[in-house]
Amino acid sequence: MTKKIAVLAGDGIGPEIVAEAVKVLNALEKDGLDIELEYGLIGGAAYDEAGTPLPEETLVISKSADAILLGAVGGYKWESLDISVRPEKGLLGIRSALNLFANLRPAILYPQLADASTLKSEVVAGLDLMIVRELTGGIYFGQPRGVRVLDNGEKEGFNTLVYRESEIRRIGKVAFDIARKRQGRLCSVDKANVLECTELWRETMTELAGDYTDVDLSHMYVDNAAMQLVRAPKQFDVMVTTNMFGDILSDCASMLTGSIGMLPSASLDESGKGMYEPIHGSAPDIAGQNIANPLATILSVAMMLRYTLDESLMANRIENAVEKVLEQGIRTADIYSEGTTKVGTSEMGDAVIAAL
Numbered sequence: 158m159t160k161k162i163a164v165l166a167g168d169g170i171g172p173e174i175v176a177e178a179v180k181v182l183n184a185l186e187k188d189g190l191d192i193e194l195e196y197g198l199i200g201g202a203a204y205d206e207a208g209t210p211l212p213e214e215t216l217v218i219s220k221s222a223d224a225i226l227l228g229a230v231g232g233y234k235w236e237s238l239d240i241s242v243r244p245e246k247g248l249l250g251i252r253s254a255l256n257l258f259a260n261l262r263p264a265i266l267y268p269q270l271a272d273a274s275t276l277k278s279e280v281v282a283g284l285d286l287m288i289v290r291e292l293t294g295g296i297y298f299g300q301p302r303g304v305r306v307l308d309n310g311e312k313e314g315f316n317t318l319v320y321r322e323s324e325i326r327r328i329g330k331v332a333f334d335i336a337r338k339r340q341g342r343l344c345s346v347d348k349a350n351v352l353e354c355t356e357l358w359r360e361t362m363t364e365l366a367g368d369y370t371d372v373d374l375s376h377m378y379v380d381n382a383a384m385q386l387v388r389a390p391k392q393f394d395v396m397v398t399t400n401m402f403g404d405i406l407s408d409c410a411s412m413l414t415g416s417i418g419m420l421p422s423a424s425l426d427e428s429g430k431g432m433y434e435p436i437h438g439s440a441p442d443i444a445g446q447n448i449a450n451p452l453a454t455i456l457s458v459a460m461m462l463r464y465t466l467d468e469s470l471m472a473n474r475i476e477n478a479v480e481k482v483l484e485q486g487i488r489t490a491d492i493y494s495e496g497t498t499k500v501g502t503s504e505m506g507d508a509v510i511a512a513l
């Protein structure tokens with residue numbers, strides 16, 4: 158049956174990197190991948206066209222699709238807009254509307270890029286880590302929130318960190334299932350010594366471990382986890398954590414691998430439907446110059462094939478092709494080093510297709 162994919166390119170480098178990922182999808186169509194692409198607006202581009210960062214039409218396309226391919230949103234142009242219509246609101250809105258509660262962020266260091274990391278290569282060589290971040294709850298969504306004026310005239314900002322047991326259990330299950338298919342080690346990251354909400358997080362994860370006796374569960378405070386990620390990242394197999402902690406730790410993990418331009422992500426709902434996107438933003442500083450690295454977006458397509466479209470062999474083909482291109486010494490500017498060949502965004506896409 159034909160699978161529908163909603164393509165939301167977004168802003169900045171979004172359209173450039175998504176074009177390369179679509180080229181890869183088109184190449185796989187020739188080999189029998191049965192898909193239909195539908196395009197929609199999101200972020201600043203949607204605001205400019207429709208006055209909102211998440212038009213109804215985009216939601217309709219996305220809800221009826223089997224999977225969504227997203228570029229990135231945001232940029233200088235929209236920074237002064239009211240927060241309710243900023244591009245980033247479109248992203249939070251679609252994650253929430255589609256109930257994409259599980260964010261999977263692998264951090265893999267390709268041996269060919271060991272020198273691109275700021276850490277010593279012996280610390281990161283062979284790194285293969287999966288961070289599972291809760292995406293639709295916690296402090297980014299908790300109510301009440303805002304800035305109020307106190308009786309003495311001083312302003313006070315406030316946000317609410319809130320998690321229900323069922324939300325913790327739901328993300329926990331995803332993480333345990335993934336750990337089961339990998340090395341069987343799961344580290345749950347919290348701040349249970351200070352925050353009651355994450356004390357509940359720890360208790361719930363511990364209870365859940367009873368159903369996964371084949372997975373080795375450990376707990377770590379988030380400050381220590383940040384330190385361990387740069388000290389000895391290879392100790393981790395799968396990490397599971399809250400929305401905000403996951404946001405920060407996954408960016409940190411991404412730098413272990415050398416470039417934010419290499420890392421894909423998946424955001425899944427309970428049925429396995431997902432939105433697939435690079436972990437980086439819209440990089441307005443390099444937009445429109447054909448220098449952005451499209452590999453994170455291309456690798457997001459591989460995740461889409463594996464987690465939603467049930468086409469693991471095609472996913473493997475893409476990942477192998479990316480590795481082959483790196484082996485050939487082909488590099489975009491962000492991962493370039495002496496002795497390799499620097500290419501632009503579209504040339505990198507072409508090289509991956511040639512290697513497919």
Ligand code: NAD
Nearest residue numbers: 229230231232417418437438439440441442443449450491
């Ligand atoms: P960013 O990830 O866009 O860029 C950080 C740095 O990494 C920049 O120097 C950029 O040039 C570089 N970079 C990012 N992607 C790259 C790629 N594919 N190839 C080469 N270099 C790349 O983060 P930022 O600068 O903090 O944010 C820029 C805008 O993106 C903001 O409006 C922000 O809100 C938005 N943003 C969007 C998302 C998303 O859509 N998922 C995520 C993060 C930030």
